[in-house]
Amino acid sequence: MAIPETFKAALVTKSGAENTITDRSLPPLETGEVGIKITATAINPVDWKLREISGFLKEFPLIFGTDAAGEIAALGPGVSYFAVGDCVFFQGIIYKNNFSTFQQYCKMPTHLLARTPSSVTDEQGYGMSAPWDEGGDKAGNGKAVVILGGSSSVGQYAFQMAKLSGFEKIVTNSSAEHIEFLKGLGADVVLERGSKDATEDFVAAIGDLPLAFVYDAISAKATQAQGVKILQAANAKDSCVVTVLPADSEAEELGKSHEPKVAVKAIWGAGSDPNLLFLSEPLMKHLGGEEGWIAKGRFVPNRTVVVPGGLGALEATLAKNKEGISGRKFIIKPSET
DSSP states (O other): OOOOSSEEEEEBOSTTOOOEEEEEOOOOOOTTEEEEEEEEEEOOTHHHHHHHSTTTOOSOSBOOOOEEEEEEEEEOTTOOSSOTTOEEEEEOOTTOGGGOSSBSEEEEEGGGEEEOOTTSOHHHHOOOOOTTSTTGGGTTTTOEEEEESTTSHHHHHHHHHHHHTTOSEEEEEEOGGGHHHHHHHTOSEEEETTTSOSHHHHHHHHTTSOEEEEEESSOOHHHHHHHHHHHHHTTOTTOEEEESSOOOHHHHHHHHHSSSOOEEEEOOOOTTOGGGHHHHHHHHHHHSSTTSTTTTTSSOOOEEEEOSSGGGGHHHHHHHHHHOOOSEEEEEOGGGO
């Protein structure tokens, strides 16, 4: 197997523009890099949100896509741990076209890859003290945590990591159709969204345990405010709402206006960030391979919906993602293009 001289990629040429399918090539692999044939890549809200924010992106053309799985097609100098033909999953690097995933091939540094277990398909494979650190699997002992948006992709992963970190009670919410599935993944209490997940319902579910924090996997204006109210009603001192989008100003003011004071903190968890390699490298090692958490059933990948048509179906799939998808993740296969 080798990387072809040219292959198909989806380019966004300006802010707000749709993807254009075109030919491109990769530069030579550098030390510690591999070339990957992308067999499955997930669609995330960030892929359409960023391009719609006028003036946010400065350099074009851009290739989006960050969650992917594939097959190693070529090895760069100094690579010995992986071999051509190995199946891997990884987080691509946004804003760097050679490392993003809405294309048929990309390259990646090996320290950001994990082997896909044989029991997991490419469609499935594509963050307190870390559970792999000494004592990290007991970091949440005697504490509760609330995850808002448990059926979302981020929500499912957040409470599974909380489970690995030993939290005594994990409380989340979702639509009725996903309640039993989320309990199967390790959530202790799943409140039905919109009817049984008012602030008092969360507080009742937490009980007498101290609430460590609220993780808001949705991070809309309403959910950030809800997170603040839950922490204040539970009298959670020195705590915060963790968001995946920028902190909402009204939620921040609400957190300051009542006791106990609650901070709203946004975290952008790009695994390729050099400042986060102390997390991303061991995470990939513990997730992947035949002895990793996924293979042993301790961490379950998202359920997926595969959309046929390869890169040609990208725009329609982005539109479907924008309309909303619950409990699953859309996947396209660039190699089908």
